[in-house]
Amino acid sequence: MPPRFSVVIPTYQRRESLLRTLASLRRQTVAPETYEVIVSVDGSTDGTAEAVRGYAAPYASSVLVQPRRGRARARNAGIRAAVGDVIVLLDDDMEPALAFLESHGLAHEKPGTWVVIGAAPIVVSSDSPPFMRYMAAGFEARLERLGQPGFRLGFRDAYTGNLSCRRDVLLGIGGFDEAFRVYGHEDYELALRLQDAGAELTYSAGALAHQHYDKTFRDFAGDGIARGRTAVLFADKHPAVADRLALSEYRRGDWRWRALRGLLLGLGRVTDRVPEWVVEVVEWLERQEPARLDKYYTLAIDYLFWYGALRARRDRRFDRPAARSAGGSSASTGVGAR
Secondary structure (H helix, E strand, C coil): CCCCEEEEEEECCCHHHHHHHHHHHCCCCCCHHHEEEEEEEECCCCCHHHHHHCCCCCCEEEEEEECCCCHHHHHHHHHHHCCCCEEEEECCCEEECCCHHHHHHHHCCCCCCEEEEECCCECCCCCCCHHHHHHHHHHHHHHHHHCCCCCCCCHHHCCCCEEEEEHHHHHHCCCCCCCCCCCCCHHHHHHHHHHHCCCEEEEECCCCEEECCCCCHHHHHHHHHHHHHHHHHHHHHCHHHHHHCHHHHCCCCCHHHHHHHHHHHHHCCCCCCHHHHHHHHHHHHHHHCCCCHHHHHHHHHHHHHHHHHHHHHHHHCCCHHHHHHCCCCHHHHCHHHC
16 A cells, blocks of 8 residues: 655755655654655755665665756655655655644645645754844744734745645646746745645744755845846746745835945846855944844845846846736836836
């Protein structure tokens, strides 16, 4: 009898973190024969595949290895190889709680087609770096919002670091869009198509997996820029909802920050060094530990997003008529309008 769950974990250069995830999956309240674990190695060169093959687990496990092509393709490979009825997508920095799979399964027993978003709080301690604490606080606020009684989830509430859905439903919509090769928005895009196909998003606090976030602000900067680039890609693919993305918020916020951000973005047309300068300023601020450090993180992340969006617009050569055809989204009212 095939397992009920197929846990699909994409990974890149995080062997030790992944082994912690695999160890936590040993300790589940469901029987090990009810689930399999598929590790999809996205071009890692750190011995991940060999470590997984040599890992003794009570559950069935397998390893897929492919060239570096991004998380969307790595997840799709795992979904196609899976044999379980329910796909559980899990990131390689997650540590599932004991009732993780049981809680995902309970959510799918209700009538209807469900996309289950599990809780994924970031693990922090008193000696965690300030950026980690900042990210943890932001994610905790997100989880509190999702857990409010009566809260109706939309596609922007989805994240695929801890998500489950029936395999046939995922395959029916074609899985992840593999055009999303860098960080960001592949989860929103998948959730939008799942909702369009009639699936309903729900949040499960019981489907808990603790997230071991270990990026510094410098590590994060590339992701921040990539999120801007993929936001433009998302808006191009789904113009009808583009005004619900962060791209629609360019003219919001304090005018002084908007003026400074515009100056920085304009300077970015002259030199590619501006993002590095922003990172260096943030690192200097971290050493000073000002009272408003969280605010500076927020502003710097906002700049990186718009820098990525602007570069995507320029690289893809979006012109104004094309932007207007996108339903008047922020592709025309935001970064490309200057």
